[in-house]
Amino acid sequence: MDVDGGGNKRVFQRLGGSSTDPKNKVCYHWRAGKCNRYPCPFLHRELPSPPIQPPNGTASSKRHHVFNAAAAGDPTVPRRAPNNTWGRPHAGRGGGGANNRVVRKMDKVCSYWLQGNCSRGETCKFLHSWSLGDGFSLLSQLDGHQKVVSAIAMPAGSDKLYTGSKDETLRVWDCQSGQCIGVLNLGGEVGCMISEGPWIFVGLPSIVKAWNTQTNMDLSLSGPVGQVYALIVGNDLLFAGTQVWNLETLQCIQTLTEHTNVVMSVLIWDHYLLSCSLDKTIKAWVTGQSGNLEVAYTHTEEHGLLTLGGMYDSESKPLLLCSTNDNSVRIYDLPSFAERGKIFSKMEIRAIQIGPGGIFFTGDGTGQVKVWKLAAVEAANPA
DSSP: OOTTSHHHHHHHHHTTOOOOOGGGOBOHHHHTTOOOOSSOSSBSSOOOOOOOOOOOSOOSOSOOOHHHHHHTTOTTSOOOOOTTOTTOOOTTSTTTSGGGOOOOSOSSBOHHHHTTOOSOGGGOSSBSSSEESSSEEEEEEEOOOSSOEEEEEOOTTOSEEEEEETTSEEEEEETTTOOEEEEEEOSSOOOEEEEETTEEEEEEEEEEEEEETTTOOEEEEEEEEEEOOOEEEETTEEEESSSOOOTTTOOOOOOOOOOSSOEEEEEEETTEEEEEETTSEEEEEEEOTTSSEEEEEEEEOSSOEEEEEEEEOTTSOEEEEEEETTTEEEEEETTTOOEEEEEEOSSOEEEEEEOSTTEEEEEETTSOEEEEEEOOOOOOOOO
8 A cells, every 4th residue: 555645646646536625526416416415515516627638658558448548548539528427318419319219119039039930020019139229230140159258359450359258168250251260178267358469368267378369379377366357458567356456556555345246347437437236236436535436426227237348439429338137238328328229138248348340249148249230320411
């Protein structure tokens, strides 16, 4: 722990905190629509968005998740200030206007359609589709894994997709043909997988496997104890573990305890940390005056949440993809949480990976990988 509080200060600054007078602090309860104090000592209005500062220097890693890159100030990624309108749909944002309203039947896939023998056709009150909403489409499905798909990776600039599974295999897919062109037997369940440059890193029980996709070099990295469920690269270092740590001191600087069940996934968007849990909530965290992360907004689902993914649509509006344990993925606009649509599966979706050009991938408990395409937003016709 930094004695001078330097670690907290760095996290505070990255997530949008500033050392301002308490009178200039926006009321968190007001943001959530729940403030009942009068007079309230905090502001019931939003502060002006700070100017976007140019990045200092260049990043050591070429791999950027699109949401993480925006948070880091990458000028190649559109940065949209959230304006702290969590959970408040409003006009002008996808999902909040009439043009993006989801047309519903029933939020359930027809069991007879799944078996290929539904006789009701268009009159069936249940869905005859793997998705709900017209903002995306299913391009292909990749069959081969025998158990749940737990990780998906697509190296930048590569024409190969890599999928890992609890069936202890890693499969390599050709993105042009959709065919599996290689299978590696790993001898252990895949807990996670990431790509960094030409390298693929796979978390296994008590070891991390690494492959160079250009030279075919492979390495075994020992050190972890138990199943490796999380991997990330930063400052030219590979981290394997499960907590949030200060990358300069390698000390734990804060433990977040607001969730009441297992935290399954975290994601950085702009100045916010998003976390999801089996307690059926997604929490948006922001750095408070104390320098610690505080919950700015809580979104509640009907089911436990499993994993998060983030991407931008064709109008550079941020979207959040979150899978739940009712075998579906919700797609929301941020920060309003206005629903764009849903994706359905036969079993839980445990892996979401964002690809280039509006492509994203999902992997489920049947071992199936689906390839999806986010539709371009059509411009309104002039009057």
